[in-house]
Amino acid sequence: MSSLLFCTRHLANSEEQMLLAEDGPDLIHSLDPRRCCNINAGGSANYKCGEEKNECLATYESLDYLPSHSEAYKKWLQEKAYRTDWDRWLLMGLIGIGVGMLGFLTHQIIDCLIKLKWKLVENYLQNGNFHMTWICILGSGLAMILVSSGFVVFFCPAGVPCGLPEVTGFLNGASIQNVFNIKTFLGTFVSCVLAVASGLFCGPEGPMIHLGAIIGCGLSQLKSDTLGIHLPFFTRFQNSADKRNFITAGAGAGIASVFRAPVGGLLFTLEEVASFWDVRLAWQTFFCCLMATFTTDLLSSSLDGFVYRGHFGFFEAEKGILFWVKNLLDLSILAFIPTIFLGILGGLLGALFVSLNIKINKLRMRFFSSISKLFLRKTSKLLESMMILVCTVTITVYLPYFFPCTPVRTLRTFQLKNNTEITKEFKREIAEYTCTPGTPWIGPDGVKYYNQTFNQAAALLAENGRRGIAYLFKRGTHEEFGYTSLFIAVAFYFLLSCWTAGSAVASGLVIPMLYTGALYGRIVGLILVSIFGVQTNGYGAWIDPGLFAAIGAASFVSGVSRLTVSLTVIMIEITNDVQSLLLVMVAVMVAKMIGDWFNLPLYSSLLKLKCIPYLDSEPFAGQRKKWLNLELFSARDVMEPCVRVLHLKEKIVSLAQLLANTSHGGFPVVYKSEPDQAEVFLGTITRLELCMLLENEPIFETETNEDTFSCDLLLSYQKEPYINKSAVSVQAHFSLQRTYIIFRTLGLRHLTIVDLQNRVVGIITRKDLMPFQLEERLGLQLASQRLDLDE
Numbered sequence: 001m002s003s004l005l006f007c008t009r010h011l012a013n014s015e016e017q018m019l020l021a022e023d024g025p026d027l028i029h030s031l032d033p034r035r036c037c038n039i040n041a042g043g044s045a046n047y048k049c050g051e052e053k054n055e056c057l058a059t060y061e062s063l064d065y066l067p068s069h070s071e072a073y074k075k076w077l078q079e080k081a082y083r084t085d086w087d088r089w090l091l092m093g094l095i096g097i098g099v100g101m102l103g104f105l106t107h108q109i110i111d112c113l114i115k116l117k118w119k120l121v122e123n124y125l126q127n128g129n130f131h132m133t134w135i136c137i138l139g140s141g142l143a144m145i146l147v148s149s150g151f152v153v154f155f156c157p158a159g160v161p162c163g164l165p166e167v168t169g170f171l172n173g174a175s176i177q178n179v180f181n182i183k184t185f186l187g188t189f190v191s192c193v194l195a196v197a198s199g200l201f202c203g204p205e206g207p208m209i210h211l212g213a214i215i216g217c218g219l220s221q222l223k224s225d226t227l228g229i230h231l232p233f234f235t236r237f238q239n240s241a242d243k244r245n246f247i248t249a250g251a252g253a254g255i256a257s258v259f260r261a262p263v264g265g266l267l268f269t270l271e272e273v274a275s276f277w278d279v280r281l282a283w284q285t286f287f288c289c290l291m292a293t294f295t296t297d298l299l300s301s302s303l304d305g306f307v308y309r310g311h312f313g314f315f316e317a318e319k320g321i322l323f324w325v326k327n328l329l330d331l332s333i334l335a336f337i338p339t340i341f342l343g344i345l346g347g348l349l350g351a352l353f354v355s356l357n358i359k360i361n362k363l364r365m366r367f368f369s370s371i372s373k374l375f376l377r378k379t380s381k382l383l384e385s386m387m388i389l390v391c392t393v394t395i396t397v398y399l400p401y402f403f404p405c406t407p408v409r410t411l412r413t414f415q416l417k418n419n420t421e422i423t424k425e426f427k428r429e430i431a432e433y434t435c436t437p438g439t440p441w442i443g444p445d446g447v448k449y450y451n452q453t454f455n456q457a458a459a460l461l462a463e464n465g466r467r468g469i470a471y472l473f474k475r476g477t478h479e480e481f482g483y484t485s486l487f488i489a490v491a492f493y494f495l496l497s498c499w500t501a502g503s504a505v506a507s508g509l510v511i512p513m514l515y516t517g518a519l520y521g522r523i524v525g526l527i528l529v530s531i532f533g534v535q536t537n538g539y540g541a542w543i544d545p546g547l548f549a550a551i552g553a554a555s556f557v558s559g560v561s562r563l564t565v566s567l568t569v570i571m572i573e574i575t576n577d578v579q580s581l582l583l584v585m586v587a588v589m590v591a592k593m594i595g596d597w598f599n600l601p602l603y604s605s606l607l608k609l610k611c612i613p614y615l616d617s618e619p620f621a622g623q624r625k626k627w628l629n630l631e632l633f634s635a636r637d638v639m640e641p642c643v644r645v646l647h648l649k650e651k652i653v654s655l656a657q658l659l660a661n662t663s664h665g666g667f668p669v670v671y672k673s674e675p676d677q678a679e680v681f682l683g684t685i686t687r688l689e690l691c692m693l694l695e696n697e698p699i700f701e702t703e704t705n706e707d708t709f710s711c712d713l714l715l716s717y718q719k720e721p722y723i724n725k726s727a728v729s730v731q732a733h734f735s736l737q738r739t740y741i742i743f744r745t746l747g748l749r750h751l752t753i754v755d756l757q758n759r760v761v762g763i764i765t766r767k768d769l770m771p772f773q774l775e776e777r778l779g780l781q782l783a784s785q786r787l788d789l790d791e
Helices: 014-021 024-029 053-059 061-065 071-079 086-119 122-126 130-155 164-172 182-198 205-221 240-259 262-273 279-300 333-369 374-402 419-429 456-462 465-473 483-500 510-532 545-561 565-575 578-596 602-609 652-661 687-694 703-708 736-745 771-790
Strands: 002-005 405-407 440-442 448-450 453-455 649-651 666-671 680-686 729-731 750-754 760-765
Touching (some): 086 182, 086 205, 086 279, 130 182, 130 374, 164 240, 164 262, 164 602, 182 205, 205 240, 240 262, 240 279, 240 565, 262 565, 333 483, 333 578, 333 602, 374 456, 374 483, 453 456, 456 465, 456 483, 465 510, 465 545, 510 545, 545 565, 545 578, 565 578, 649 652, 652 687, 666 687, 666 750, 666 760, 680 687, 680 750, 736 750
Parallel strands (some): 729 750
Antiparallel strands (some): 002 649, 405 453, 440 448, 666 680, 750 760
């Protein structure tokens, strides 16, 4: 009968403890393939690195994972030069540059496709031929959606669009397959640019976060199983802890590039994306976001539509600031009254948006899961995306037909030095649709004027989201948009963007959220203008619909996402309106508090909907509409008591049966220090390592040579599994609240529970700490306690 003898190892620090949060390949490949084949309990080492073990120690930097008490580790430290971490900073800079270039490319392609699409129907619009306009716009849009949705459904490995929830779940410690695959990258990029350019009410922000995370993963690991590429560079970063850090930085760079907001990107990763954070990671992410924003601005300074325009390296404020507010307003304390109202409205509408979107997604999932054939299911997803586009294009093309042309009304006090500049600005930005071009004339003051007209509904719906938000944020345009166009636009944008989110295209929600909030914020500002009139004096200048459009945009984004600090900084960075900082902070805080009364944030709800086992920073479990204090419970209350344990020596048949009959990801290993003593906890070993053992027959030990077992029979270090002797364990009476914090902070996947004699009595996995599981098990515990009291 053959059996196996397991080798053991120590994990050197908390970073390697977090390796447990990933799959087995990451754990194995993060270790030095030439390090010791066996590390016993006393810390002595037997090396199979080659003829010269000192040569191995001096040349392979991953040896800093050797146990700190090892003599080899101490000797290596003495011979090792001081590491400046220059390669880590270099990688962060390269990731930022890569994400910045991708962000620039994304915006350029989207703008070019949108201009091309509307240029095709320019003559039809001028002649008032709406039917041909609709046919051309719909035809080009359907072609884009066919490719966009097709790439997601048929090309991406997951078959569904991935985004922020998947990245957040992965960084939290969940194992999600194909999130950072090269095919996922290509499919997401193509789908994103075509979906936004097709006319759907969506933006590129969510996909850019995902694409930035993929770039962070790819450049730091320099390997691709899909392409069969494994480059021998930056090998010391090929472990799960460093990979998570680079993915975090890449995600932040994605936000920084798409919004030109480096500080906002840093704070967004801290507030929404990352589960593990420290000061060093903050500095490196900040540098990565800086490089991403700088690269995007540098390329945008001279390239427009992929055509060189000159002035390379000259950063214009109008290009660098996404929704540049040129005129800052003096504020009054009275401005906080409508701001609080906007915060309440943002919280209510945000909670409604989350609830409606989750219900739509549940209905969508239920419908598609009822289709048994895979091809028909994928085709149905593609057809749904096309149906959304048909509805969107029909509204954006035909609805402006019912609105007359409106003259441009811009206050003289907010005009630039030359009125020609302000009229040229409107001519360039506002959709004239079927309106006749304005005629210029020279006024009595010698200034050139235009009788510019535009279509309000076309300016709000036919243009892309970024352009529409810029219209709404403008100051001094008190009566540019009327109640009818604003109410209709907010209703359609709210419903269609809610329907689009979750469909089979890679799309973001930040631009639709900003747009929706800006629309109802503009309505509130217009109500104030109707009541108090257009104020031209300094004390009443704050009554401006453009100001409340920006505040409303922040309130709705906060009501949906519950972001606070990062959202406030991003709003200031994309508008340059520092004067309204306090108003934005108040609106954001009120919207978050109101929204939290009704439901979870959108991204947390999507994590739950997609069944991604995400652990919040604090555990929440309720019973009978009351929150439970987990300090009153212990680890034994939620642990799984029936544990399959392994011994230092196991039979091949029993291991094979164990793996065939269970789906567990890891197993505790026990041993007896003396024959007459009880078995105590020694460490853990993962399922993948056990599978690797069974695939290597040369290391099997038969009963005939049991006493002559030698380390020489073992595999090389690259293939040899190890028992993790530094695996975390807690005693059964340990506080459940602190057990949860330890599990999440270290990114564990298994936590062994022992008694006072260090005997294994249970195990806790990620699913045992999920809210529904906590509520179920603690509810049974409370019911048992009440029964005991009654007796």
